[in-house]
Amino acid sequence: MSARASRGSTAVNATVVTSQKVHEGRADEYQHWQERTNQAAREFEGFVGAEVYPPGAGEPNEWVTVFRFSAMDYLTAWLDSDVRHALLDEARGLFEGSPTQEVLQGGSPARQLAPEVVTAVISHEVKPGCEQGFLNWQEKTLREQEKAPGFMGSELFEPVAGVQSNWVVVFRFETRAYLDDWLASDVRTTLLEEGSKYFTSYDVRKVGSSFSGWFRFDHGEDRSAPPNWKQAMAVLLALYPTVMVLNLTVGYGLEKLDIREYIGLFLSNVLSVSALTWLLMPTVNRLLAFWLVPARVRTRRTQVLGIALVVFCYAVFIGVFGLITGQIF
Incomplete structure (x- = not known):
């Protein structure tokens, strides 16, 4: 299934966004482990890039990683690999609880953006039979988002059979302040109350990201670019x-x-x-x-x-x- 984009055409690619809370005082261990994980992923066919984002304000110890592959088959081969499972088993002591992840198929090509740009990844567990109502609600939400200061665009990703059951929305704002204003706005609160009839739960993660277009290598540390x-x-x-x-x-x-x-x-x-x-x-x-x-x-x-x-x-x-x-x- 392809992504529904607010602008532009859909590219053929696959992305997994993982959020993981690292135990206090173990950030250095986690970063060394993540570097080895990134290196392991590079050896898999179809690998495009990996990005690592450190905790932002208001998200203590929560690290976000993004892995990009050229097709869904390549991504699932990495996700299901013995190599990745061994690395996850090795790192279980580093995390507070289980990491969460969203798998996205399709999406617009990366483009060069200002470093202040922030991205929100919101995962929805849609009630069975309520898919069309959810889509209509998302269209209404997008129309309101477009009026919000600093809004830069939004994409809606459908579930991927056998891989990802949730619907995922990814949208960008010019700065974290603009994003926080939208998330806390009365308009969004009203929309969430209306949308609650279509989904049972949702999860929000913020990623401070420029998602650069020319040098799409690991981010999050000075040494990674x-x-x-x-x-x-x-x-x-x-x-x-x-x-x-x-x-x-x-x-x-x-x-x-x-x-x-x-x-x-x-x-x-x-x-x-x-x-x-x-x-x-x-x-x-x-x-x-x-x-x-x-x-x-x-x-x-x-x-x-x-x-x-x-x-x-x-x-x-x-x-x-x-x-x-x-x-x-």
Whole structure:
């Protein structure tokens, strides 16, 4: 089943969002365990990314993890694997009670957002036979949400047969303050009273998240994202050939059409940013993951190899475009 989105098309992917309360004073142990769990998940086919979010204000000791796979079969293979069950058995002493999880199929592609953006994940246990009433209630709720300050969008995920029985709503606000205002509002309180006839229970989790679009690696610790100099080298690797190709093709065409330079530059920027965000940067991230993902850079040799590979690609691109433009000599 696919997600029902408020905007845009539905992507084919599968995500599991897990919330777990860690015992007081055991956060360091949990983080080391989570790093090993993330590494284990990377070895499974279809793995796209893992994100870790530390406790926010008002959620003491509650950590949220997000695992993304390219298809539901790949995700369920990870969830049902002996490797994952062994890791969970090992970590039972770290948690207060059992972790909770929601499995989401489909959803809109990730996009780059401001770091203040916060996401709410709400799971509903819908009463049998009340599905259509619940959907109608959700549509009414969305119309009210759209009037709320700071609201950025919402997606509704249907149950996944044999994997996830609850209906899950994911929505974003510009800041945690805007989200908290909506959650505590009289409008939402009235809507919940009305909706209670359709579901028996619901659970709310807040995730402080920018859900970045270019570097979708582990989040939550400074060391979990690529350092700025690596990000700059990776972006340059994709940006230079993009700009050159556009200059030699689109730029030449716009010049022939006698389009004003400032308009032509704007159109070229739109094309280059689009190509980087949805095509080239995801490709570069996958190819250079061994060097960009901090957890994978375990030796100096890997560090040097990554730098050498990027510099070699720079040289190749410069040589190729030098030959194409006839300016190599």
